[in-house]
Amino acid sequence: MAEKFSYEQYVSDADFLRKYNDYQSRYSEKVRESDKVIVSIVNSLTSKINTHRPVLLDIGCSTGNLLMHLRDAVQSIDYIGGDLAQSSLEQCRSNPKLSGINFELLDILDLPVSSYDIVVVNAVLYMFSEKQYDAAVRSISKSLKPGGVVIIYDFAHPFEHQDLEIFETSVLHPDGLRLCFRPMKKVREKLVAAGFSDVEFSPFELPIDLPKPPYDEEVVTYTVNDSLAHKMMFRGVLYQPWCHMVAHKAN
Numbered sequence: 001m002a003e004k005f006s007y008e009q010y011v012s013d014a015d016f017l018r019k020y021n022d023y024q025s026r027y028s029e030k031v032r033e034s035d036k037v038i039v040s041i042v043n044s045l046t047s048k049i050n051t052h053r054p055v056l057l058d059i060g061c062s063t064g065n066l067l068m069h070l071r072d073a074v075q076s077i078d079y080i081g082g083d084l085a086q087s088s089l090e091q092c093r094s095n096p097k098l099s100g101i102n103f104e105l106l107d108i109l110d111l112p113v114s115s116y117d118i119v120v121v122n123a124v125l126y127m128f129s130e131k132q133y134d135a136a137v138r139s140i141s142k143s144l145k146p147g148g149v150v151i152i153y154d155f156a157h158p159f160e161h162q163d164l165e166i167f168e169t170s171v172l173h174p175d176g177l178r179l180c181f182r183p184m185k186k187v188r189e190k191l192v193a194a195g196f197s198d199v200e201f202s203p204f205e206l207p208i209d210l211p212k213p214p215y216d217e218e219v220v221t222y223t224v225n226d227s228l229a230h231k232m233m234f235r236g237v238l239y240q241p242w243c244h245m246v247a248h249k250a251n
């Protein structure tokens, strides 16, 4: 049975997906700053992977923006996009800029076994309950070939004993969306339990200002400079500890 406040509701909500995919179209030309970091991680990994032609899965790929930018930057990889939202996959398949990339209906909770050298999970897991998160991490680990690498972009913060689960309702998500802010310590433990090692966390700092939206229906990321001029990323009233994480599966 679907959980309350679950991403499962929105992956089949055509009205939400139309609005969300419009939002994503802002980033089809211009690479999102956090995606630039993922591109550079993938670039640095390719020299270390011994496979002739590595296979990368972007799970929860939405309209395929990251894959487009990845393929522009690194051509020595075979790319696959996976998502549970059929309408996003259809948009990807009909986009000539994404031709040659395979788009598959895939559930992060049940990925094909031993299939990929790199799995990217970009802004997906923060919506997952504890049970779903554990299942996703196990499924990603199984889906990687020996020596494979997972790259995660998600909320992760350094307060070891503060574990937050917030239910946000907004115009876009009137039935509510779960947002989890997990301690890095717990994320590391979960990744290690699923068979990963060498877990690295790189808290993301946005190098540009994003304007504060008016207090209307838009709940999107904007920045506020702290006293040291760090650009803190907010979403409505919430501070977002976005972080890149890289972990390796044993050989």
Ligand SMILES: C[S@@+](CC[C@H](N)C(=O)[O-])C[C@H]1O[C@@H](n2cnc3c(N)ncnc32)[C@H](O)[C@@H]1O
Pocket (backbone or CB within 6 Å): 007, 011, 059, 060, 061, 062, 063, 082, 083, 084, 085, 088, 106, 107, 108, 109, 121, 122, 123, 124
């Ligand atoms: C917040 S969006 C992030 C999209 C994109 N990765 C990005 O960073 O812009 C989350 C994406 O994950 C997908 N998704 C949610 N649950 C999923 C699941 N169980 N398996 C695969 N994809 C899922 C959604 O359909 C959506 O495209």
